[in-house]
Amino acid sequence: MTSSRDKLTMLTAYDYWTSQLVDAAGTDMILVGDSLGMVIQGKENTLEVTVDDIVYHCRAVSRGRKRALIVGDMPYLSYHISPAETVRNAGRIIREGRADAVKLEGGSKRIPMIQTILDAEIPVMGHVGLTPQSVNALGGFKVQGKNDESRKRVVEDALALEDTGVFAIVLECIPYDLAAEITERLSIPTIGIGAGPHCDGQVLVTHDLLGMSLGKPPKFVRQFANFTETGIDAVTAFNDAVRDGSFPSIGESYKASKKRHNLRLY
Numbered sequence: 335m336t337s338s339r340d341k342l343t344m345l346t347a348y349d350y351w352t353s354q355l356v357d358a359a360g361t362d363m364i365l366v367g368d369s370l371g372m373v374i375q376g377k378e379n380t381l382e383v384t385v386d387d388i389v390y391h392c393r394a395v396s397r398g399r400k401r402a403l404i405v406g407d408m409p410y411l412s413y414h415i416s417p418a419e420t421v422r423n424a425g426r427i428i429r430e431g432r433a434d435a436v437k438l439e440g441g442s443k444r445i446p447m448i449q450t451i452l453d454a455e456i457p458v459m460g461h462v463g464l465t466p467q468s469v470n471a472l473g474g475f476k477v478q479g480k481n482d483e484s485r486k487r488v489v490e491d492a493l494a495l496e497d498t499g500v501f502a503i504v505l506e507c508i509p510y511d512l513a514a515e516i517t518e519r520l521s522i523p524t525i526g527i528g529a530g531p532h533c534d535g536q537v538l539v540t541h542d543l544l545g546m547s548l549g550k551p552p553k554f555v556r557q558f559a560n561f562t563e564t565g566i567d568a569v570t571a572f573n574d575a576v577r578d579g580s581f582p583s584i585g586e587s588y589k590a591s592k593k594r595h596n597l598r599l600y
C-alpha cells in the first residue's frame with residue numbers, strides 16, 4: 335500500500351462493539367492503545383496501564399474483528415526491564431490477547447528489546463515523536479522535533495527502527511515537514527497522528543473522531559461525528575419516556591401464553 339500510495343488507516347478500539355464498527359468501516363488496522371488508560375479509565379496519563387489491561391481489551395477486540403490487523407500496545411514498564419520480561423509481555427499480548435503485532439514507544443534506546451521481540455517472531459510497530467509514556471521525562475505532552483537537535487533525534491530514531499525491522503512507525507505530534515522528510519526517507523509506512531498529511535497513513539483515537547469525549551480535543555483531532563450530543567439526547571429521551579410512562583409500551587412487553595416465551599435474561 336505504501337508503494338501504491340494508498341493511505342493506511344488505523345483506529346483505536348478497546349471493546350467488541352468498537353472493534354466491529356471500525357472493522358466494518360474498512361479500517362486497515364485496529365490499535366488497542368494504552369490510551370485506554372485516559373479514554374476509558376479516566377486517568378491523567380497512560381503510565382498505570384498494565385499488560386493485563388491490554389490483554390483483556392485485546393481479547394474483546396479480537397472477537398469483533400473480521401479483517402483488520404490488530405496491534406496491541408506495550409504499556410509502560412513492560413519492555414524496559416529485561417529481554418525475558420519484554421518477550422513474555424509481548425507474547426502474552428499475542429497469545430492471550432490474540433493481537434497480530436505489538437507497538438512500543440521510543441527509538442534507538444529501545445532497539446535491543448525490539449530485537450528480542452522480533453526474534454520471538456512477533457511483528458513490531460514503532461512509535462516516535464511525542465511518546466506519551468515519556469510524559470514526565472519530556473515535561474508534558476508537547477510537540478517534538480521543533481528544533482534542529484530534536485529533529486535530528488527523531489529522524490535518527492526512525493531510521494534505526496527501520497533498520498531493526500519494525501514493519502511501520504507511528505509519528506506522533508511532530509511538525510508536518512519533519513514527518514514528510516521521515517516518510518520520504520523510510521521504505522516502511524509512517525502512520526501519523528498530529529504529524530500532518532504527508533505520512534503513509536493516519537491514526538486517531540476512535541473516541542476523539544466520534545466526538546465521544548467531553549473535553550476540548552487537541553488541534554490534530556477532527557470530530558467526524560458528535561456521539562456525545564447524540565448520546566445525551568437519547569439518554570434524556572429514555573429518562574423522559576420512563577418518567578412520563580410512555581416507555582415501555584405494551585408492544586415492547588411480553589404477553590402470557592401457553593407456550594412460555596424463551597426469555598433472554600441478563
Ligand code: KIV
Nearest residue numbers: 346367368369504537
Ligand atoms: O495509545 C494510543 O492510542 C496510541 C495512538 C495515539 C498512536 O498510541
Ligand code: NA
Nearest residue numbers: 367368369407
Ligand atoms: Na499508545
